[in-house]
Amino acid sequence: MPAPVVRVRYASIARRFYLLLLVLLVALAARAQAEWTIVSAESEPGGAGIEHRHVVVEDPAAGQRVAVDVAVFSAKSTGLRVIDNPDSQSLAAVMKREKCVCGVNGGYFDTEFKPLGLRVADGTTFSPLRRARLITGVLLQSDRGIDVVRVREFSRTKKIIAAVQSGPFLVEGNKRIRGLNDAQLARRTFAGIAANDRAFLGFCSDISLAQLANILATAPIAAESKIRRAMNLDGGSSSAFWFARENGSEFSISGRKPVRDFVGVVPK
Numbered sequence: 236m237p238a239p240v241v242r243v244r245y246a247s248i249a250r251r252f253y254l255l256l257l258v259l260l261v262a263l264a265a266r267a268q269a270e271w272t273i274v275s276a277e278s279e280p281g282g283a284g285i286e287h288r289h290v291v292v293e294d295p296a297a298g299q300r301v302a303v304d305v306a307v308f309s310a311k312s313t314g315l316r317v318i319d320n321p322d323s324q325s326l327a328a329v330m331k332r333e334k335c336v337c338g339v340n341g342g343y344f345d346t347e348f349k350p351l352g353l354r355v356a357d358g359t360t361f362s363p364l365r366r367a368r369l370i371t372g373v374l375l376q377s378d379r380g381i382d383v384v385r386v387r388e389f390s391r392t393k394k395i396i397a398a399v400q401s402g403p404f405l406v407e408g409n410k411r412i413r414g415l416n417d418a419q420l421a422r423r424t425f426a427g428i429a430a431n432d433r434a435f436l437g438f439c440s441d442i443s444l445a446q447l448a449n450i451l452a453t454a455p456i457a458a459e460s461k462i463r464r465a466m467n468l469d470g471g472s473s474s475a476f477w478f479a480r481e482n483g484s485e486f487s488i489s490g491r492k493p494v495r496d497f498v499g500v501v502p503k
Contacts, residue, residue: 270294270449270453270454271292271293271294271301271449271450271453271454272292272293272295272454273290273291273292273293273454273455273456274291274292274293274300275290275291276288276289276290276291276456277289277290278458279480279481279486280480280481281306281336281337281478281479281480281481282336282479282481282502283308283309283312283313283336283500283501283502283503284308284309284312284313285306285307285308285309285313285336285337285478285500286306286307286308286458287304287305287306287337287478287480287486288303288304288305288306288307288456288457288458289302289303289304290302290303290304290305290454290456291303292450292454292456294446301439301440301441301442301446301450302439302440303437303438303439303440303450303456304437304438304439304476304478304486304488305435305436305437305438305456305457306337306435306436306437306476306478306500307429307433307434307435307457307458307460308336308337308433308434308435308500309432309433309434310380310381310428310432310433310434311380311432311503312502312503313336313434313500313501313502313503314376314381314396314397314500314501314502314503315374315375315376315381315396315397315434315498315499315500315501316333316335316356316357316376316397316498316499316500316501317341317354317355317356317397317398317399317496317497317498317499318333318338318341318356318496318497318498318499319354319356319361319495319496320493320494320495320496320497321348321495323348323493323494324493325475325489325490326338326339326340326475326476326477326487326489326490326494326497327477327485327487327489329497329499330477330479330497330499331485333499333501334501335477335479335499335500335501336478336479336500336501336502337436337476337477337478337479337499337500338436338476338477338497338498338499338500339424339426339436339437339438339468339474339475339476339477339497339498340424340468340469340473340474340475340490340494340496340497340498341354341399341401341468341469341494341495341496341497341498342354342370342399342400342401342468342469342495342496343369343370343401343469344469344494344495344496348493348495349362349495350362350495350496351365351367351370351400352364352365352367352370352399352400352401353365353373353389353398353399353400354398354399354400354496355375355395355396355397355398355399356397356496357396357397358394358395358396364386364389364400365400366386369402369403370386370400370401370402370403371385371386371402371403371404371466372384372385372386372400372401372402372403372404372466372467373385373386373389373398373399373400373401374398374399374401374426374466374468374498375389375395375396375397375398375399376395376396376397376398377393377394377395377396378393378394378396379393380432381428381434382428383426383427383428383464383465383466385404386400397498399468399496399498401466401467401468401469402466402467403415403444403466403467404464404465404466404467405425405427405444405447405448405451405465405466405467406427406448406451406452406462406463406464406465407463407464408463408464409452409461409462409463410452411445411448411449411451411452411453412448415443415444415445415448416443416444416445417443417444417445417446418443419443419444420441420442420443421441421442421443421470421471421474422438422439422440422441422470422471422472422474423438423439423442423444423447423467423470423474424436424437424438424439424467424468424469424470424473424474424475424476425437425438425439425447425451425465425466425467425468426465426466426468426498427451427462427463427464427465427466428462428463428464428465429457429460429461429462429463430459430460430461430463431459431460433457433460435457435462436476436498436500437456437476438474438475438476438488444467447467448465451465468498469494472490472491472492473490473491473492473494474488474490474491475488475489475490475494476488
């Protein structure tokens with residue numbers, strides 16, 4: 236007779252365990268799917284029709300607020316440049332030297348300061364394409380315009396002027412990518428394409444990849460232009476953002492360590 240009692244107790248414990256696990260999974264899913272709303276938004280013009288938007292978004296359920304700085308520009312009147320930085324100069328110094336209207340840090344690099352993944356600058360490849368789990372996207376400028384593509388979609392049939400491989404993907408088809416890390420908070424840099432022939436570069440204060448994907452997919456940080464695709468660039472201490480105002484002054488968020496390359500925007 237003792238055996239049935241043991242089985243009953245075990246079944247009861249198992250039910251409680253799976254119930255607690257289900258509650259935890261539901262809570263995590265709710266957190267990952269939270270919709271962010273805009274608390275405030277300010278904008279200022281730059282050269283070549285570019286716009287800098289400083290947006291504060293909030294997750295009301297969690298009581299969390301995050302600041303996002305994004306430069307939105309037309310792919311018709313501007314172009315992307317990937318600028319190699321082997322001398323470890325600052326983003327602001329390089330952007331001013333290269334006469335860019337805005338820019339951010341680029342992709343990942345290794346402990347020997349060598350770029351990880353594809354880099355194309357002024358039509359010349361200085362780092363090859365790599366197949367790796369994290370660096371799944373390519374931000375590029377070709378003879379057909381500015382685009383964000385999956386590594387598997389990348390084609391050399393286009394004339395590639397500039398390209399930086401990074402990742403992971405954050406938004407695709409106007410929807411957030413599922414399964415992104417929701418535990419590690421860090422400064423983030425990102426890039427993407429939106430509706431109405433718009434592209435953007437951006438910076439966000441400490442946040443997880445999953446939260447950033449939700450913000451980009453649910454909050455209209457690019458004003459009336461809905462985000463079609465977005466990918467993560469190197470974040471954390473590498474994150475930096477620079478914008479040249481129309482009046483000649485500048486808005487700058489400095490990186491906390493040297494980076495190997497930058498993504499800049501120049502007038503056509």
